[in-house]
Amino acid sequence: xxxxxxxxxxxxxxxxxxxxxxxxxxxxxxxxxxxxxxxxxxxxxxxxxxxxxxxxxxxxxxxxxxxxxxxxxxxxxxxxxxxxxxxxxxxxxxxxxxxxxxxxxxxxxxxxxxxxxxxxxxxxxxxxxxxxxxxxxxxxxxxxxxxxxxxxxxxxxxxxxxxxxxxxxxxxxxxxxxxxxxxxxxxxx
Amino acid sequence: xxxxxxxxxxxxxxxxxxxxxxxxxxxxxxxxxxxxxxxxxxxxxxxxxxxxxxxxxxxxxxxxxxxxxxxxxxxxxxxxxxxxxxxxxxxxxxxxxxxxxxxxxxxxxxxxxxxxxxxxxxxxxxxxxxxxxxxxxxxxxxxxxxxxxxxxxxxxxxxxxxxxxxxxxxxxxxxxxxxxxxxxxxxxx
DNA sequence: AGTTAACTGAAATAAGCGTTCCAGTTAACT
DNA sequence: AGTTAACTGGAACGCTTATTTCAGTTAACT
Numbered sequence: 449x450x451x452x453x454x455x456x457x458x459x460x461x462x463x464x465x466x467x468x469x470x471x472x473x474x475x476x477x478x479x480x481x482x483x484x485x486x487x488x489x490x491x492x493x494x495x496x497x498x499x500x501x502x503x504x505x506x507x508x509x510x511x512x513x514x515x516x517x518x519x520x521x522x523x524x525x526x527x528x529x530x531x532x533x534x535x536x537x538x539x540x541x542x543x544x545x546x547x548x549x550x551x552x553x554x555x556x557x558x559x560x561x562x563x564x565x566x567x568x569x570x571x572x573x574x575x576x577x578x579x580x581x582x583x584x585x586x587x588x589x590x591x592x593x594x595x596x597x598x599x600x601x602x603x604x605x606x607x608x609x610x611x612x613x614x615x616x617x618x619x620x621x622x623x624x625x626x627x628x629x630x631x632x633x634x635x636x637x
Numbered sequence: 638x639x640x641x642x643x644x645x646x647x648x649x650x651x652x653x654x655x656x657x658x659x660x661x662x663x664x665x666x667x668x669x670x671x672x673x674x675x676x677x678x679x680x681x682x683x684x685x686x687x688x689x690x691x692x693x694x695x696x697x698x699x700x701x702x703x704x705x706x707x708x709x710x711x712x713x714x715x716x717x718x719x720x721x722x723x724x725x726x727x728x729x730x731x732x733x734x735x736x737x738x739x740x741x742x743x744x745x746x747x748x749x750x751x752x753x754x755x756x757x758x759x760x761x762x763x764x765x766x767x768x769x770x771x772x773x774x775x776x777x778x779x780x781x782x783x784x785x786x787x788x789x790x791x792x793x794x795x796x797x798x799x800x801x802x803x804x805x806x807x808x809x810x811x812x813x814x815x816x817x818x819x820x821x822x823x824x825x826x
Numbered sequence: 827a828g829t830t831a832a833c834t835g836a837a838a839t840a841a842g843c844g845t846t847c848c849a850g851t852t853a854a855c856t
Numbered sequence: 857a858g859t860t861a862a863c864t865g866g867a868a869c870g871c872t873t874a875t876t877t878c879a880g881t882t883a884a885c886t
Contacts, residue, residue, distance in 0.1 A: 458853050458862055485844060495865035500845060599813045603800070607814070610799030611792070624788045625796070632821025647832055647883050674874060684835035689875060 465502040467492040472513035476554045479615065483510075483558055511564035514555055518570040521548055525577035534584025535591065539630060541581065542608065546622045549612030556609050575601055591633045600633070654691040656681040661702035665743045668804070672747060700753035703744055707759040710737055714766035723773025724780065728819060730770065731797065735811045738801030745798050764790055780822045789822070 471492035475481040485506050489496040503509035524544065528537035549556060582597040611625045660681035664670040674695050678685040692698035713733065717726035738745060771786040800814045 456854070456862070460853070461863060464864085484842085486842095489865090496844085497846075497865055498863080501863085506844065595813050595816070596809070599807075599809055600817075602803070602807075602810055603813050603817065606799040606803060606810075607796040610795040614791070614795060618788075618791075620785070620788055621791055621795075624784050624792050627784065628789075628792065628818065628821035630821070631823075631825075632817035632819070634820075644832070645884070649883070650833060653834085673872085678835090685874085686835055686876080687833085690833085695874065 461502070464492070464494050464498050467494060468499045468502045468509060469513055469516070471499075472509055473517060476513055476517060476558075477552050479553065479617075481554060483554060507562060507564060510558065510562070511566050514564065515566040515570055517552055517555060518567065518574070521545065522570055522573045522577065525574060525581075529577060529580055529584075533588060533590075534581045535588055538578070538581040538585055538591075541578070542604065542626060542629070546608050546612055546626065549609060550617045550622065553613050553617075556613065575605065578604060589635060592635045594636065604629070650691070653681070653683050653687050656683060657688045657691045657698060658702055658705070660688075661698055662706060665702055665706060665747075666741050668742065668806075670743060672743060696751060696753060699747065699751070700755050703753065704755040704759055706741055706744060707756065707763070710734065711759055711762045711766065714763060714770075718766060718769055718773075722777060722779075723770045724777055727767070727770040727774055727780075730767070731793065731815060731818070735797050735801055735815065738798060739806045739811065742802050742804075742806075745802060764794065767793060778824060781824045783825065793818070 468488060471488045472483075475483050475488060475491055481487065485496045485499055488509070489499045492499060499509065500506060503512060521544075525537075525541050528541050531537070532540070579597050579601045582591065582600050585591045586593050586597065607625070607629070611622055614621055657677060660677045661672075664672050664677060664680055670676065674685050674688055677698070678688045681688060688698065689695060692701060710733075714726075714730050717730050720726070721729070768786050768790045771780065771789050774780045775782050775786065796814070796818070800811055803810055
């Protein structure tokens with residue numbers, strides 16, 4: 449059987465889909481933004497119905513927007529793993545992760561109880577990369593070995609998010625967090 | 638002028654007020670509970686209107702319920718400060734705080750963007766107590782002195798909450814958190 | 827027991843949200 | 857230029873919740 453009567457896609461539909469995606473990404477980076485369909489539509493300059501239709505629903509749109517924001521972060525984690533030692537990669541990546549989360553805390557706020565396939569997959573990739581850093585750093589003797597790497601990864605994920613969520617954003621707090629966390633992860637004396 | 642015609646308070650109103658408060662406290666301790674007026678009313682065995690009227694609104698009811706849950710925690714912090722050394726008090730209290738937050742994470746979930754006077758006051762008391770522990774522990778030489786005590790307090794508050802929020806609750810994660818945090822707070826070598 | 831008014835709770839209301847409808851518009855193709 | 861159907865967006869809808877209404881109930885006092 450051939451494809452079941454695939455409808456033509458008009459140029460304005462493609463354009464509006466991109467506008468909706470851009471608008472969602474913009475609002476995700478803005479602290480305290482409403483993130484309603486109405487707000488996204490207004491930001492995009494189109495009607496609410498168009499925003500919903502473009503992705504088949506609000507959740508799917510958020511999935512796409514968050515994925516586009518998360519993608520470079522995951523890639524950066526993998527790059528760091530390839531470029532430098534695991535511990536150095538961990539240090540550098542954590543700093544950048546907190547900065548990213550601070551700049552996009554709406555991402556984290558809105559995504560706890562949702563089922564977003566693409567986002568979930570990317571998050572899994574992120575977790576895998578961090579776990580790799582931790583396992584490598586253990587083998588290097590750079591961090592303590594009395595804690596399960598998976599637990600440490602979860603710990604980092606949860607706490608980094610919490611620090612980034614602080615309103616208003618505080619660089620001092622972020623620095624203190626990284627200092628305490630990394631010192632706390634050093635090998636036992 | 639005298640009090641402007643204070644109306645009599647009937648026994649059933651007093652009883653229902655208590656039922657509503659107990660119901661709210663119960664639901665706050667249950668993970669994933671809806672925490673709607675309807676749910677609270679059902680738990681209390683009264684009508685929704687009665688629940689709302691008893692405190693003048695849902696927010697005021699939550700304020701009262703959360704306060705009653707938070708009160709013993711604040712008292713415990715003060716007791717520990719009086720009974721033992723600041724650092725020991727900090728260690729003990731943090732462990733208990735994480736346990737409390739794990740058992741009542743609905744408390745934290747629902748209370749980020751709300752204006753709840755009594756709860757806010759109690760939280761301030763909690764922050765003050767922890768800050769006292771940290772300052773005392775610094776003077777003892779038990780923790781590092783290169784970080785602002787207020788920042789450390791904020792850090793602890795944010796991260797403890799995040800760890801407690803983990804679903805399902807994980808004692809292993811909580812222990813790892815406390816280990817890393819306390820080691821990370823130790824004086825620089 | 828009778829009177830009063832505080833109180834109750836089912837139902838109505840209000841407000842915010844995502845989604846769907848549909849009359850009109852417009853891109854795409856001839 | 858004309859035809860077609862994909863597309864648009866204001867309006868209507870459906871759903872969830874907090875709040876208010878009000879006819880009936882009942883505690884409190886005499």
